[in-house]
Amino acid sequence: MGVCAPLTSDLQNATKSELCSAFIIVRSAQMANIKSSDQFFPESHLPQIDDFMPFKQVYATLHRENRSGFFLRRAGQPSRYVNAIDLAGDLVKPKVTISDLEELSTTPIGQVLEKPGFDKFSVPIGMTVEADANTTSLTEASAKIFRVQEFGRGVGWFLHSTFLNTTTGRPVWLCSNPHVQHENADFDSGRCSRCPYSLSGVKQQKP
Numbered sequence: 001m002g003v004c005a006p007l008t009s010d011l012q013n014a015t016k017s018e019l020c021s022a023f024i025i026v027r028s029a030q031m032a033n034i035k036s037s038d039q040f041f042p043e044s045h046l047p048q049i050d051d052f053m054p055f056k057q058v059y060a061t062l063h064r065e066n067r068s069g070f071f072l073r074r075a076g077q078p079s080r081y082v083n084a085i086d087l088a089g090d091l092v093k094p095k096v097t098i099s100d101l102e103e104l105s106t107t108p109i110g111q112v113l114e115k116p117g118f119d120k121f122s123v124p125i126g127m128t129v130e131a132d133a134n135t136t137s138l139t140e141a142s143a144k145i146f147r148v149q150e151f152g153r154g155v156g157w158f159l160h161s162t163f164l165n166t167t168t169g170r171p172v173w174l175c176s177n178p179h180v181q182h183e184n185a186d187f188d189s190g191r192c193s194r195c196p197y198s199l200s201g202v203k204q205q206k207p
């Protein structure tokens with residue numbers, strides 16, 4: 001503002017180079033806008049999932065929407081961002097019993113995330129920021145996820161770079177069959193849909 005105000009009041013006398021440098025200042029301010037950052041995602045891009053939704057249904061949603069991360073909603077409000085692919089990789093491993101997988105499939109996702117040591121798979125949402133704010137302050141902030149608003153309305157999210165891999169690519173379940181590790185779209189009850197073996201892993205299928 002300090003640069004623009006005197007310039008516009010005396011615009012006719014401004015030299016070409018003064019106008020040019022003013023243009024550069026305005027242009028760089030626009031480029032720093034959060035919405036033009038590759039760490040910005042519009043509201044509809046990332047799913048919001050209620051904490052009472054069962055594990056298998058959560059991952060069916062992610063598979064359908066081609067995402068590996070989501071916002072956990074508590075009492076109808078987004079409260080944390082979850083790295084769903086890392087969470088799944090920690091839970092579904094070789095040697096996990098079929099009865100544990102069966103139990104997991106129907107456990108509400110909010111309850112799964114409350115297990116001791118599972119804090120590392122999600123982060124709380126930081127303060128709400130304006131869309132025209134500078135991204136530098138956000139990349140240096142301690143919070144990793146920010147809600148972005150414009151004209152008082154939520155327009156999307158600014159994600160820390162460590163979460164960018166979760167914004168696309170669906171989770172696919174692998175069975176423990178030693179001959180052929182079938183790929184499963186659905187976690188179901190923890191058993192492969194194509195053979196009698198249990199599920200023993202997950203991979204992220206990129207488009």
Ligand SMILES: [Zn+2]
Pocket residue numbers: 175176177180181182192193194195196197
């Ligand atoms: Zn199989």
